[in-house]
Amino acid sequence: MTQQLQFGLRPPQQRPTEPTLEGAFRVQIAPNDLKALGLQQGDPIRLATVTEGGPSKLGLGSAFLAATPNAGSGAKRYVQVTDTFKETYGFTLEDRVTIRKALDTLQQARVVHLKEVVQGVLPADAESYEDLDVPIRYTLGKTKFLVVGGAFEVVPPDGDKKGRKRRFVIERIEPPLDTSQPYEFTFKTKVHIAGSRPVVVAPTAPSFLSINSDGIGGLHEQISQINYILRRFNNSSRLPPSLRGSRGILLHGPSGTGKSMLLEKLKAAGWRKVFEIGEATRGHAGQNQSAIRKIFEDAAASAPSIIVIDQLDILVGKDEHGNSANPGLAQLLRAGIEGLRRSQILVVASARSLGHIDGTLRTSRTFKHEIETPVPYAKARVEILKILQDKDPSLPHAVSEAVGERTHGFVGQDLEVLCEDALERAYDRHFDQDDFVHVEQVDDPNNDQAENGVTETPVPAPSGTELVLEASLDDFEQALRTVRPTAMKEVFLEPPKVRWSEIAGSEHVKQALFEVAELPYKRPDLMEYAQIQPSRGLLLYGPPGCSKTLCARAAATESDLNFFAVKGAELTSMWVGETERALREVFRKARAASPSIIFFDEIDAIAGARRGGASNGLNVLTTLLNEMDGIESKQGVLVLAATNKPEMLDAALMRPGRFDAMLYVGPPNEAARRQILQMKTARRPVVEGLDLEELARVTEGYSGAEMVEICNEAAKAMVRDGLEKGRWERIGRGHFERAMEHIVRGITPEMQERYQRWAKERSAVTSS
Numbered sequence: 001m002t003q004q005l006q007f008g009l010r011p012p013q014q015r016p017t018e019p020t021l022e023g024a025f026r027v028q029i030a031p032n033d034l035k036a037l038g039l040q041q042g043d044p045i046r047l048a049t050v051t052e053g054g055p056s057k058l059g060l061g062s063a064f065l066a067a068t069p070n071a072g073s074g075a076k077r078y079v080q081v082t083d084t085f086k087e088t089y090g091f092t093l094e095d096r097v098t099i100r101k102a103l104d105t106l107q108q109a110r111v112v113h114l115k116e117v118v119q120g121v122l123p124a125d126a127e128s129y130e131d132l133d134v135p136i137r138y139t140l141g142k143t144k145f146l147v148v149g150g151a152f153e154v155v156p157p158d159g160d161k162k163g164r165k166r167r168f169v170i171e172r173i174e175p176p177l178d179t180s181q182p183y184e185f186t187f188k189t190k191v192h193i194a195g196s197r198p199v200v201v202a203p204t205a206p207s208f209l210s211i212n213s214d215g216i217g218g219l220h221e222q223i224s225q226i227n228y229i230l231r232r233f234n235n236s237s238r239l240p241p242s243l244r245g246s247r248g249i250l251l252h253g254p255s256g257t258g259k260s261m262l263l264e265k266l267k268a269a270g271w272r273k274v275f276e277i278g279e280a281t282r283g284h285a286g287q288n289q290s291a292i293r294k295i296f297e298d299a300a301a302s303a304p305s306i307i308v309i310d311q312l313d314i315l316v317g318k319d320e321h322g323n324s325a326n327p328g329l330a331q332l333l334r335a336g337i338e339g340l341r342r343s344q345i346l347v348v349a350s351a352r353s354l355g356h357i358d359g360t361l362r363t364s365r366t367f368k369h370e371i372e373t374p375v376p377y378a379k380a381r382v383e384i385l386k387i388l389q390d391k392d393p394s395l396p397h398a399v400s401e402a403v404g405e406r407t408h409g410f411v412g413q414d415l416e417v418l419c420e421d422a423l424e425r426a427y428d429r430h431f432d433q434d435d436f437v438h439v440e441q442v443d444d445p446n447n448d449q450a451e452n453g454v455t456e457t458p459v460p461a462p463s464g465t466e467l468v469l470e471a472s473l474d475d476f477e478q479a480l481r482t483v484r485p486t487a488m489k490e491v492f493l494e495p496p497k498v499r500w501s502e503i504a505g506s507e508h509v510k511q512a513l514f515e516v517a518e519l520p521y522k523r524p525d526l527m528e529y530a531q532i533q534p535s536r537g538l539l540l541y542g543p544p545g546c547s548k549t550l551c552a553r554a555a556a557t558e559s560d561l562n563f564f565a566v567k568g569a570e571l572t573s574m575w576v577g578e579t580e581r582a583l584r585e586v587f588r589k590a591r592a593a594s595p596s597i598i599f600f601d602e603i604d605a606i607a608g609a610r611r612g613g614a615s616n617g618l619n620v621l622t623t624l625l626n627e628m629d630g631i632e633s634k635q636g637v638l639v640l641a642a643t644n645k646p647e648m649l650d651a652a653l654m655r656p657g658r659f660d661a662m663l664y665v666g667p668p669n670e671a672a673r674r675q676i677l678q679m680k681t682a683r684r685p686v687v688e689g690l691d692l693e694e695l696a697r698v699t700e701g702y703s704g705a706e707m708v709e710i711c712n713e714a715a716k717a718m719v720r721d722g723l724e725k726g727r728w729e730r731i732g733r734g735h736f737e738r739a740m741e742h743i744v745r746g747i748t749p750e751m752q753e754r755y756q757r758w759a760k761e762r763s764a765v766t767s768s
Helices: 031-036 083-089 133-143 220-234 259-267 285-300 327-339 378-391 397-406 412-435 473-480 507-522 524-530 548-559 578-592 618-629 670-681 692-698 704-725 733-742 749-767
Strands: 006-010 026-029 044-049 058-065 078-080 096-101 111-119 151-154 166-174 190-193 199-201 249-252 273-276 305-309 345-351 369-372 436-443 454-460 537-541 562-567 596-601 637-643 661-664
Touching (some): 031 058, 058 083, 133 151, 220 345, 259 305, 259 345, 273 285, 285 305, 378 412, 412 473, 507 524, 507 548, 507 637, 537 548, 548 596, 548 637, 562 578, 578 596, 578 618, 578 637, 661 749, 670 692, 692 733
Parallel strands (some): 026 058, 111 190, 249 369, 273 305, 305 345, 537 637, 562 596, 596 637
Antiparallel strands (some): 006 096, 026 078, 044 058, 044 096, 111 166, 151 166, 436 454
C-alpha cells in the first residue's frame, strides 16, 4: 500500500521571468519521496489539501524529479510548484497536501483560441501566422496542461525571422468548463489565432495588481489592507476621477517586523515600472532634488507604476530638538506626491517610528493610509516559525507552538536568529556525538604520552555522508537564553533573574504581584471565566531598602514578561520636551515588546504633585498620565512603580485605571528577618549553634537591605579577626553585634507614622 505522506508547498528554485505554460503543472518531488509514493517521472498525479472537516482543494499535475536531489526529503517534506499551478487550483504556500497517482482524466480541448502579444511597438514588417501551426501544436502538445490565460512561446523554424521568439496567450478554450480545471491538448484539438496580425500590448502592463502572503507570516491583516487599496488601480477606468489613484501608503513599525518584505511584495505586484527614491538621495543636495523630481516625472509617464521610499524617518526625520532635519526635501516630496494624486501612481514608504517623520508628510493628501506592522503576538509568531521551519527541514514543526508562546516581543527577524542559534546548537551536539565515527592508530614519535609512539586520531565521517540535523526543543531553550528581542536590546543588557524564593517576607506583595503579572498570562481562561480585566498599574511605596525593586524584578522573572526598568531621575533632561519624548519612547517600546512590565523606580522624580499653579514638570506628568490612559488591557503592558515619598505624587495618578492598587512594602517582620539571616549565612562559615532566632529578635526595625548588610559586615569582622590572630575563625554572635553597632537603622518611627498617615488620607479620599 502506498504511504500516505504529507507535503508542504514551495516555489521552484528557478522561476521563469515571465509566466509560461511550459512546466507550469510540473510538481517537483524529491527522488526518495517519488519512490515512496510509487510514482515515476511524468505520471499524472492528484494533490489534495489536508483539512480538518472542510472540503479539500484538489489539483492535477505531473510528477517531476526535483532539480535538487535532497530538496524536500526527510522528516519535513515539501514539493515545488509554480505560481500558475497555485493560482489555477487556489493553493497557498501554507497548505499541506497529500499526493497520489491520478486515475481521472482531463477534459480534452476541442478548440484553443490564441492571440499573439508583442511588448512595445509593433514592427512594420510583423510576420503573419503562416508556418507557425506545427511549432504551436508541438509546444501545446508538450505542455499537456492548458488553462485560459496561459502563455507560451514558439520559435519560427524558417524564414527571415527564424529564431525570434513569439509569445501567445490562450484567450479561451472550447468546450467551456464551470471550473478552473486545466484541459488536455490532443492531436484532434484545433488551434485558432485571433486576427491576422499580433496584438500590441504595453510593456509589462499589469493585468491585476495584488500581493500575497507567501513566505510572510503574521501580516494577513496588513496584506488585506494593501490589496483593498490596490483595487483602485485595478478598477480605475470604472471610477470617477476623484477616486482614481491612491494617496500613498506608509508602513510603520519596529525593525524586523516585515516592512521590507511588504515593500518587496509591492514592487513585484506587476507594475509597469518601479522607482526607488532612497538611492537617488545620495550626494549633493541640489543633485538629489533634481533626481527626485525626475523620478516623479518618469513615474507619471509610466503609469501604472510605484515609487518606493524606504526609511522615510531617516530621509526626512527630525533633529534632537524635534525640528525638521531636512525641510527642503520634505517639501519636495510632499509636492511630488500631491502632484500624483489622481495618477495611477502608488507611493509607498516605510518608517520605524511615525513620530520621527517630518510633520509636513503626515497628511491625508500625502500618506493617507498608515499601516502598522506590529511586534507579532503568539499566534503570528507560531505562523512565522512554521514558515521558517518549512524553509529548513532541520527545524521541526513540533516545537513551533511551544517556542511561539515563549518568545514575547520577538519580531520575525529575531525568530530567524533564534532558529539559526538553535540549529548551531543542534550541529554542535551532532558534531560532538556523531561526526567522528572511528579511531585510527597513527604513528607519532613526538608524542611521549602515546604508548609505543602510537596515538589515536579521530577520523571524520566520509564527505559524501549527508548530515541530517533536527533542532530539539532543548536547543531552542538554550538559544532563548542568549537571543533577546530587538525591542529590548536598547533598554537593558540582561533580563532580571530574581525569584520569589530569594525574597524574604512581603507575602501580601508577592500575592498581589502574582495576580496582576502572572495570572492574566498563565491562566487567561480563569480571567475570562471570572470576567476580570487585567490591572494596568500597581504602586509600591514604603521605606528604602525594603525590596520594592526586587519584588518588581521577581514579578517579571516569574511571569516571563519583558522588563523595562526606568529610574525617574534618569529620564529628566535639561532640554525642553526631551523628558516627555523619552517617556513616550519607553511606553512605545513596552507596547512593541508586550506582554511587558514597565517599572518606574523613584517615580516621584517625574510625577510630583502640582503645587501652587507652578508649571514645572507639568508636561512630564501630563505625558505620563496620557500614556497610562492609552494602555488597554489587551495590549499587555503593566506599569509598576516604587517610591519612598508617596505624599509627593500627584493625586491624578491614584485614580482607578492608572494605579489600581497601592501596596505598602514595609520593613521585614521577625519571621522575614530570620529567613534573611538563614539565606545569607547558609553558605558562610558560622559557629555551630548560632542562635538566628535571637538575632532576628534583636534586629527589630532594620530594613531588608540593612539585614543583608549586617550579614556582610559580620563576615568582614570575622575576616579582620582572622588576619589579626593569624588563624581562621567562624562567624559568631560577637561579629553580628559589632556589625549592628556600625549599621544604624534607617527607618525611624516618624517615617513609618508618615506612611500610615498617608495611607489613611488616601483611604478617606477613596471612600468619599
